[in-house]
Amino acid sequence: MASSKIVLFDIPSKEPNHAWSLNTWKTRLVLNYKGLDYETEWLEYPEIKPRLEPHIPGKDQYTVPTVIMPDGTYIMDSKVIVGVLEEKYPSPPLPINWPHVQRYIEELKGVFENLRPIFMPAVRDRLLKDLNREYWNRTRSGHVGMDLDQFVKEHSAEEAYKGAATYLKNTISYVDFTHAGFLLMFRQFGDDIFQPVLEGTGDPELHLKFLEALKPWTERDNY
Numbered sequence: 584m585a586s587s588k589i590v591l592f593d594i595p596s597k598e599p600n601h602a603w604s605l606n607t608w609k610t611r612l613v614l615n616y617k618g619l620d621y622e623t624e625w626l627e628y629p630e631i632k633p634r635l636e637p638h639i640p641g642k643d644q645y646t647v648p649t650v651i652m653p654d655g656t657y658i659m660d661s662k663v664i665v666g667v668l669e670e671k672y673p674s675p676p677l678p679i680n681w682p683h684v685q686r687y688i689e690e691l692k693g694v695f696e697n698l699r700p701i702f703m704p705a706v707r708d709r710l711l712k713d714l715n716r717e718y719w720n721r722t723r724s725g726h727v728g729m730d731l732d733q734f735v736k737e738h739s740a741e742e743a744y745k746g747a748a749t750y751l752k753n754t755i756s757y758v759d760f761t762h763a764g765f766l767l768m769f770r771q772f773g774d775d776i777f778q779p780v781l782e783g784t785g786d787p788e789l790h791l792k793f794l795e796a797l798k799p800w801t802e803r804d805n806y
């Protein structure tokens with residue numbers, strides 16, 4: 584159904600609800616930066632596929648961010664979404680610089696890979712509502728190739744942070760929003776996780792200042 588507003592699909596957290604996912608933050612930051620009229624439709628993990636599949640049939644995977652444009656078109660995938668938003672709403676402009684974004688995403692893959700023993704249980708236990716537990720354990724055990732709790736037991740936190748640090752040290756438009764999405768997600772876990780990740784950057788103050796500078800677009804995170 585067409586409406587004048589864009590609809591953003593996002594994943595809620597436990598109460599008080601805040602956006603937390605790196606992927607959805609990227610799109611939310613673009614919407615906020617461009618000052619677009621949008622509303623959020625919150626989907627728990629098990630609701631994503633049933634909600635999206637009738638409108639975007641035949642995909643292997645159903646993910647958020649997905650948006651419904653004012654003309655009723657559903658668009659899935661943050662990379663496609665930012666291109667469409669930039670084309671349809673060019674002001675204020677957001678230089679995307681894909682090679683730069685792609686380079687950063689490659690770094691981030693190494694960070695996330697190393698931090699799996701930290702963030703996988705932390706998303707489940709600290710961010711998501713309990714109704715996601717079975718879905719998260721099943722799908723993420725699939726990602727790591729074994730029972731998730733067993734995987735966590737077998738990997739030390741110290742090694743995980745150390746591994747992530749090697750990528751974070753090398754790090755550093757839309758690339759800023761991708762990095763901000765990452766920082767915002769890990770800040771939401773709490774200081775015991777956020778601080779060691781920040782330490783890994785080699786310059787925590789710099790990254791905190793960076794987040795502070797993006798405040799005009801990071802504040803809107805729950806509607």
Ligand SMILES: N[C@@H](CCC(=O)N[C@@H](CS)C(=O)NCC(=O)O)C(=O)O
Binds near residue numbers: 604605628646660722
């Ligand atoms: N390439 C996608 C990745 C999006 C993605 O993986 N989203 C996660 C949430 S952070 C998701 O929807 N996962 C669905 C699931 O695990 O079933 C994008 O950037 O839009």
